[in-house]
Amino acid sequence: MIATWHPSADSVDFQPVSAYPEPGLLRWHDDGSLMTEAAPSGAYVEQWRLMPGSRSVLQHHVVGTSPRVSLYVAGEWAMYVRDRVVSHDAAVPLVQQVREAPRALAEQLVDCEFSFARRADDGYVVEHSTLPWREGSLLHIGPQVVA
Numbered sequence: 001m002i003a004t005w006h007p008s009a010d011s012v013d014f015q016p017v018s019a020y021p022e023p024g025l026l027r028w029h030d031d032g033s034l035m036t037e038a039a040p041s042g043a044y045v046e047q048w049r050l051m052p053g054s055r056s057v058l059q060h061h062v063v064g065t066s067p068r069v070s071l072y073v074a075g076e077w078a079m080y081v082r083d084r085v086v087s088h089d090a091a092v093p094l095v096q097q098v099r100e101a102p103r104a105l106a107e108q109l110v111d112c113e114f115s116f117a118r119r120a121d122d123g124y125v126v127e128h129s130t131l132p133w134r135e136g137s138l139l140h141i142g143p144q145v146v147a
Contacts, residue, residue: 001026003037012068012083012112051077063141071141078124080139082113115139 003024024037024046033050053076063069068083086108088097098106113131117124117139124139 012070012081051075053077069141076119078117078119078139080113080115080117080126080141084108084110084112 003026022039022041022043025040027036027038028034029036035048037046037048038044051074054074056075057073058075059071059073061071061073063071064082067085068081070081072079072081086105088094088109094109098109101109113129113134115126115129115131115134117126122138126134126137126139129135
């Protein structure tokens with residue numbers, strides 16, 4: 001199977017792709033709990049694991065549009081995604097844009113959040129995040145806790 005990523009108004013890219021993205025070759029392993037994605041050029045290999053307790057309650061909520069904010073829920077797991085508030089040039093590597101920008105703009109260019117959380121008694125607790133200070137806290141969307 002081949003995956004091709006198409007940017008859209010709903011997409012959020014933590015590290016925007018270069019001007020030359022390539023498709024991913026997808027292969028499910030025998031027991032269905034692991035999928036490998038590999039670039040035909042060999043530039044990357046990713047392994048995607050099925051998380052225990054993720055097969056029920058599949059939901060996607062668009063929480064905001066400026067910036068784009070989405071919440072994905074799969075059973076015991078949730079992913080909160082918030083785009084940066086400023087536009088970036090997809091043809092120029094993000095690291096180059098940050099190096100060349102004034103400090104305030106550089107901070108906005110890297111202010112993009114992906115937080116991965118697991119259900120607990122009082123809501124979803126962030127286990128991993130692109131914003132490390134969020135780890136260990138309850139997942140909030142605006143003033144409310146995701147329950």
